[in-house]
Amino acid sequence: MTWLITGGAGYIGSHVVREMAVREAVVVLDDLSTGRPERLPQDVPLVVGSVLDGELLDRVLAEHAVTGIVHLAGKKQVAESVERPLYYYRENVDGLRVLLEAAAAAGVRRFLFSSSASVYGMPDVDLVTEETPCRPLSPYGETKLAGEWMVAAAGKACGMATASLRYFNVAGAASEELGDDGVFNLVPMVFERLTGDEAPRVFGADYPTPDGTCIRDYIHVADVASAHVETARRLVQDPAARLVLNVGTGRGASVTEMIDVILEVTGRTGVAPVIEARRPGDPARVVASVDAIRRELDWSARHDVRAMAESAWAGWCLKHGQPVST
Template identity: 90%
Template sequence: MTWLITGGAGYIGSHVVREMAGRESVVVLDDLSTGRAERLPQDVPLVVGSVLDGGLLERVLAEYAVTGIVHLAGKKQVAESVARPLHYYRENVEGLRVLLDAAAAAGVPRFLFSSSASVYGMPDVDLVTEETPCRPLSPYGETKLAGERMVAAAGSAHGMATASLRYFNVAGAASAELADEGVFNLVPMVFERLTGNEAPRVFGDDYPTPDGTCVRDYIHVEDIASAHVEAARRLERDPAARLVLNVGTGKGASVTEMIDVILDVTGRTGLAPVTEARRPGDPARVVASADAIRRELDWSARHDVRAMVESAWAGWCLRHGLPVPA
């Protein structure tokens, strides 16, 4: 059994690789546009290239006798997708089509797709289930929804067991060197402000939530990785699988609650947050229902918010020359 993991040198991908490599034979395909080779274990083969290269895919699938694919490669920044929609459709949709075409031609029987809670848009529900209508608000979200549908259709047509995992707000790191290097989400955005001795910013405190700030479902990247392992095992056992599952904790944390934890972990409690105007398009609450993944995969998240923040802070300190917490 050999799994090809596309985008395996990236933030989430490197965690998935390390989790799966201890149980399965793994090979990584990554163009290294955002990934880093040094994230990977030394005994995991790395092929540098793009999923848009059908000839390369054909050779890799044959050379490594690939029997399953975990597809994490792609572009993922919402704002960038609005500015460059055609680029996102090329990378995320056409790239997936080329990969599925190669997988079908090679007779690969299993395909696991990295999706996103962005497919839901602004759901007006207490808990987002897999049956909540999908109304993505950005080209990024649109490409993920199109990807899910393409994966399901290819699975039905070519006899592949398939699963699409819809991640919610990913944070944390298994170790400092694997931490997220982007500054696009709440946790690193607050770290950046604190490092510059600036107060964290809260965008709107008048939402219909208990403390007036937005509520999100934050999930540790190690839990994301373990969910991949369980999904891969399910695809191995069930050749008729057609799964679409949320990956979240089922619990929400507000922006204010998250900032309080961050200030405590970093020791910067003197920098009280400042409130600014709402950002357009921010829903008040987006929290996963985790019932389906618990039922289908016997999986649930193990890490809490503090563990996410502590591990993310260690990674931030390592990259910015600050003392790394013990």
Template identity: 70%
Template structure:
């Protein structure tokens, strides 16, 4: 069975590719390389450069590689950008997914894993977010992920595909330095960037109803995200009737201030302090996953802690920013 990974040359996608290959799976990558890097991929993994909106390319890849499973990761993912360009986000994330599903149905693909997000929940007012927590996304990005889950579920039921929608929480770390997060929009690389420039890390608000006043999040190592996809791929292969929606998180909250302190320790920048600025609109005080369902359904649990995430991310940052 061959798995097509859309967006497989990106930060998360390349980790999923390597994990599936290590599990003995046959893999082909489809990526438009708008943010992906071919150097992230193992040399023996075929890469097709193309868009998920290009039906001709999709049909060719599915046919030539005899694809029977898809992991759909390709998407636009910046919340602020989605507010500024909502129509583009719906086109890329929803119409792109619809095109992939249509091609998959015609090619008789039997398993489909969808990269979703905790952004579907919006601002949940609960200690632990379960898959039954109401979904009330607060921005176009979260809306496109929730609409994507609906599309995946409908296509799976109608066309006989086993499906899994995987709701990522806050992803960090790297399985190898060369696979580190190249952007600076997530908390960990954002702090690295400030520290490298001799600036104190920014904390957006310290007056939340939490023990130290800063937001609490569920940070999960990208290698654990990848292993969860392997577990989902195995389950869908073995159980063609499966239709799953699962959180991927550690089930443990860490405050932003605590994360920054560990980042400062790991990077050796312990004297920089913090700069507290105004809250960002729409930031909930606490978003922490319940990991009970994924443990029950897939036998999966996260294997890495916060310090491992940050240490691995720092190695990747130093590789890309020597000196």
């Protein structure tokens, strides 16, 4: 088997590549808008290009005899999607359509789609199951939900085994050089503030939660990668698979709890966070039910929030040229 991994030079993608390349032949397609080639193993071929380029896709699928696709390429900044919705629909929805057309024409029979818990919007439940109504709050979330629909419809029509994985809050790194370059998620946002000698910001401390701050399901990126490997294996074993699965831990941590762990890991326990106004659209609690993925794949997350913070901090320090210990 040969798997094409789109977006494989990115933060999550590079973890998936390294995990899958241990067992399968892998080729990466990435436009390098946010990806970095040095994240990839030397023996993994990299094709630089966009999933919007149908001719390139046809050539790659044929030349590498691709039999399965893991699609992680796409734009993922919620705020940017609000400012540039048509750009997000082009990159995330039309790009996926072109990729699915190429896959169908090439006879690819396995397709794994990178989705997101953003499809749920603001669920008013303790645990979010795959049956929780999807009401995305941003164009980004809308493109992910539309992508799930497209993947399912194409799979049914073209005889592809398909899966959509809804990630919750991804953090950490499997190794220092694979750390998250962005500063759009809580952990790197706190690192950025601390290394600039500024206090971390907490957006809202008056939510109906035990400490007043939002609760989220944080999952280690290495666990996300292992979930991809198990899902890919299932798609090989079951040609009729039609999976939609949450990828989380089933445990929530509040923003305050997460910041406390980060302050301890970074040696800045005396820093007091600054409380600011709530951000529009932030739900009080979003925690995954993981019963389905455990049942379907016999998979569960292995890392806790401290492991996420420690590994993410090591990667941040490597990138910024500072010692891990303080």
